Amino acid sequence: xxxxxxxxxxxxxxxxxxxxxxxxxxxxxxxxxxxxxxxxxxxxxxxxxxxxxxxxxxxxxxxxxxxxxxxxxxxxxxxxxxxxxxxxxxxxxxxxxxxxxxxxxxxxxxxxxxxxxxxxxxxxxxxxxxxxxxxxxxxxxxxxxxxxxxxxxxxxxxxxxxxxxxxxxxxxxxxxxxxxxxxxxxxxxxxxxxxxxxxxxxxxxxxxxxxxxxxxxxxxxxxxxxxxxxxxxxxxxxxxxxxxxxxxxxxxxxxxxxxxxxxxxxxxxxxxxxxxxxxxxxxxxxxxxxxxxxxxxxxxxxxxxxxxxxxxxxxxxxxxxxxxx
Ligand SMILES: Nc1ncnc2c1ncn2[C@@H]1O[C@H](COP(=O)(O)OP(=O)(O)OP(=O)(O)O)[C@@H](O)[C@H]1O
Numbered sequence: 001x002x003x004x005x006x007x008x009x010x011x012x013x014x015x016x017x018x019x020x021x022x023x024x025x026x027x028x029x030x031x032x033x034x035x036x037x038x039x040x041x042x043x044x045x046x047x048x049x050x051x052x053x054x055x056x057x058x059x060x061x062x063x064x065x066x067x068x069x070x071x072x073x074x075x076x077x078x079x080x081x082x083x084x085x086x087x088x089x090x091x092x093x094x095x096x097x098x099x100x101x102x103x104x105x106x107x108x109x110x111x112x113x114x115x116x117x118x119x120x121x122x123x124x125x126x127x128x129x130x131x132x133x134x135x136x137x138x139x140x141x142x143x144x145x146x147x148x149x150x151x152x153x154x155x156x157x158x159x160x161x162x163x164x165x166x167x168x169x170x171x172x173x174x175x176x177x178x179x180x181x182x183x184x185x186x187x188x189x190x191x192x193x194x195x196x197x198x199x200x201x202x203x204x205x206x207x208x209x210x211x212x213x214x215x216x217x218x219x220x221x222x223x224x225x226x227x228x229x230x231x232x233x234x235x236x237x238x239x240x241x242x243x244x245x246x247x248x249x250x251x252x253x254x255x256x257x258x259x260x261x262x263x264x265x266x267x268x269x270x271x272x273x274x275x276x277x278x279x280x281x282x283x284x285x286x287x288x289x290x291x292x293x294x295x296x297x298x299x300x301x302x303x304x305x306x307x308x309x310x311x312x313x314x315x316x317x318x319x320x321x322x323x324x325x
Pocket of ligand 1: 051054
């Protein structure tokens, strides 16, 4: 079983508690024995390559699909036992959600506010205004939906998702196709919503996109959860502690290179006039000891740099090794 933070009783402080979830399409297992909890108030990322099972997981969380087996609790509510309450708790923004071209922004939002039964016309107007404010589109409310850019469309759909004040937001690839400025705006909006108590579960197949906006992330591939935690914890769980170290010296770089070559966890040492570059796969403690000993051995170190394997590189490795197996 792949399990992260699973607990036997309903996890009271968890906004999302997924237990032993499985989703089959006929004979094909799209989500395989997934257990995961997301604490309240977090912006939590789900990352995985195409076909990992992200959307299938989200379809179950948002009650659009029943699992083959397993349990899901949203704010303590068993979604299979109490569908109506679960639907009030959750807000879902699907990947590339369409907006109708023949409505103005406010008309589109008012239409959905009415569909949610959000009170009188005046009450709906107030709620639509609040949601437009939340996504910084107040001054665009009379614009036609067909005139919106990709980033504005995403914001309108997010405003629609917020209308019924969901405590749990599920956002499928919300940053896809957004430029860096629009991604920064999205990140700030999500952080503000989380600060006001919402829990946000957001997917992407680009890890750096999620690392920017999430407190924690989990990695899925071929339906299974591979790792979960902070960016560093995930990197560690996926077994990639490899880093490239560069030492710049005032003199004796060649001698330093052969001294470094004899040390534990060192690979592939290259040297030039004043620099030694090498790959290192030891612990942080080992790395500190190596630097200390190098200086004690009399080498005059001017600078020292570390470059860790990026998340993207780790994910590509994982996806490729799975493809081969
Ligand atoms: N309705 C369906 N019928 C059959 N197979 C499906 C169905 N929906 C998804 N799948 C398969 O289940 C697997 C997981 O798909 P899913 O859409 O959940 O992945 P994903 O991680 O969201 O991928 P992407 O990043 O490409 O959107 C894929 O192999 C997909 O082909």
